[in-house]
Amino acid sequence: MRYELYYWTGIQGRGEFVRLALEDAGASYVDVAREEGDDAIVRYLDGVHEGALPFAPPFLKAGRLLIAQTANILQYLGPPLGLVPESESRRLYAHQLQLTIADLVAEVHDSHHPIASSLYYEDQRVEARRRAADLRETRLPKYLDYFEQVLERGGGEHALHGHSYVDLSLFQLISGLEYAYPRAMQRLAHKLPLLQALKQRVAGRPRLAAYLASPRRVPFNENGIFRHYPELDDPA
């Protein structure tokens, strides 16, 4: 199967969670918009596909299937890519964890865009300061402590007693947070030894290490979800 991934060019965004799974598994895929431009995405948003109508990218084409929503795509890819355990209970749990990661990702986005996605950051920076402070002081500790517990229950090294797409997504989450909120993440680091170790371990997986060093890995930047605005981080 040659998969087609559709996601906006120029940012990692939510598409990166899917890309990491494809890259880690050595799957055959085309990153369509990077080859043909973002218009390739817009056609599908406008309804060119007869089945599922996507609301937004990322979406994946797998033969005649079109699958949208990041966590839905990963749930679909998990079994054929060998990125999720066999048992029903663990697959449900994997998906639950992915959805919880998605919730935090949305909160991170809103920390720099608390009023409207359609406005510039500069038009909501006062509100962003308040929201980012709550993210750093309340939400990040709550979510990250939760994921640390998840790893502890998973045997220490994995969310699910074995490699899965959830580990890849936790790698991406921690990497993004360290980029966007370096001071806050340094303050929290001593409480998150398992997440820190997981991040290093995932980065060292041969296919992922090759991907991360390649030009396919777009650097974090201030158009994506994880943005580094120093004034939103802990005071220096």
Added chain:
Amino acid sequence: MRYELYYWTGIQGRGEFVRLALEDAGASYVDVAREEGDDAIVRYLDGVHEGALPFAPPFLKAGRLLIAQTANILQYLGPPLGLVPESESRRLYAHQLQLTIADLVAEVHDSHHPIASSLYYEDQRVEARRRAADLRETRLPKYLDYFEQVLERGGGEHALHGHSYVDLSLFQLISGLEYAYPRAMQRLAHKLPLLQALKQRVAGRPRLAAYLASPRRVPFNENGIFRHYPELDDPA
């Protein structure tokens, strides 16, 4: 199977999307916290269950399985409750749509809590006015127009060419929005004939009509996700 639903008492919240599926299907279930109090939930958040660790309610116990995240629960319940079509492509699409509904529900929540869930509305009402205006003018039209198109492609009466949990969730979504933003929803109504008709049709399903008239249906209120603050709605 006797299901156990765990969700905070006193509000409809995200638990209501699960409750509607259980009620519509005539499933056997216990609404645990309503019988035993919210402490019954907290025990699970503290990790009493050996398998999956929930981050937040709602979660469902089905025998030894514990399943958290609203859309994950509905995906799990769909087949045994007869609330999703058979084909893989439609099940993936059902879940995609449910996740998109969840995204909008989160945005509706943030329209009255744009800064922090942990603060009172009164402590963020200035920001809420700005965010709610964007919700009414940009986000609601975009999402609701999308769901209207989904119904059109589903044959007019259903999201998926047949009854499913997605129809139930669209009923809940429109009902909540009409409660919270009556003036904005009235302004948008003429563009949403299929959603309006779906809402009426779902409300008239015999088991649902009985449920909606029962004391088990907690009224919308200003502790839930859909809150009616007139100053956040369209100007009178």
